[in-house]
Amino acid sequence: MLEIKTSIPWLANFHDPFPMSLYPEPYKASTNRIYKRQEKSTRDIIDKATFVSFPSLLLKEWMQSFFPNIKEKSIILPHVGMKLNNLPDLLIDHEVQLEPNKFNILHAGTLLGPRNIKSLFTAFERFINYDDEIKKHAVLNVLGKIAKEQVEIIASNKENCNLNIITDRVSYKRSLKLTVDANVSLIIEADSDISPFMPGKLADLIFLEKPILALTPKNSETLRILGHNYPFTSRVNDEEQIFIKLLELWYLWKEQKLELPEKNRLKDYVSAKRFNNEVEKLFKKN
Secondary structure (H helix, E strand, C coil): CCCCCCCCCCEEECCCCCCCCCCCCCCCCCHHHHHHHHHHHHHHHHHHHCEEECHHHHHHHHCCCCCCHHHHCEEEECCCCCCCCCCCCCCHHCCCCCCCCCCCEECCEEECCCCCHHHHHHHHHHHCCCHHHHHHEEEEEECCCCCCCHHHHHCCCCCCCCCEEEEECCHHHHHHHHHHHHHEEECCCCCCECCCCCCCHHHHHHCCCCCCEEEECCCCCHHHHCCCCCCEEEECCCCCHHHHHHHHHHHHCCCCCCCCHHHHHHHHHCCCCCCHHHHHHHHHHC
C-alpha cells in the first residue's frame, strides 16, 4: 500500500504490536537493525493510511505512545465471534474428545513460554485434593502446542489422572466443538504490568457463552472487555486466587448456575453487526 497512489480511503489493521521491539515485557525483543527498519515502515504505514484499526483499546494506546498521530485516525474493531460454516476437518479430530459427565476445564491454544502454568497446576492439584467428589469429576484439559519452558511442568504432572494433555494438532472446527463441550475455558496471559492484546479466542468464547477463567494482569484488554468486576479472574502466578476461583466455578457448576456473566453485553461487543456498523460509519465520514 505504501507504493500505491490512490484517493480511495483505506484502513491498516494492527492485530498485535509491531515490530517485536515495541512489544511490552516479557515479549519485547532487543532492538536491532531489522527492527529499526520495521519501526520506520510501521511509521510510514500509519502516516499514509486513512484509518488505523486495532482489536484492543489498550493496544491502540500502547502503539500510540510510539506513534502519536494514531490518535487522530484510529478505531477499535474487536475480533468477531460468529458462527462459521464449512470449516475443514483433520483426520485426528475424531480421536480427541473430553470425558463426558465431568467438570471439564479447557485451555485450547499454544502455551507460550511467558504464559507460566506452574501456579495453575499447583492450584489445580490443591483443588482436586480438596474434596473426593472434585477429584472424581474435575479434569484439566490442555489442548495445543506447549513451549519448551512449560514441558517440564507438564512432564512432572503426567501421572495425574485428572489431567488430559493433548499436544496433537486438531482442526479449528474441532477446537470449537471441544470448547462447547467444556464447562470452563481458560485464557492464560503473561505476568506483566500490561497485556494490551485481545486474544482471538476471547471472541469465540464470548460467542459460545463459555464461562472464562482469565489468568491475566489487572491492566489487560481481556479484563477491560470482560469488565473489571468480572468474578473469575486472577494473576497467572497467584496460586491462592486461582484455587479460590476454581472452587467458585465448581460450586456454581454443581448448582447448575455456571454461566458467562454479562453475556448479552459481551456478545454485542464482538458481534459482526457491531463490527460492520463501525466500519460503515468510519467510511461514511470520509
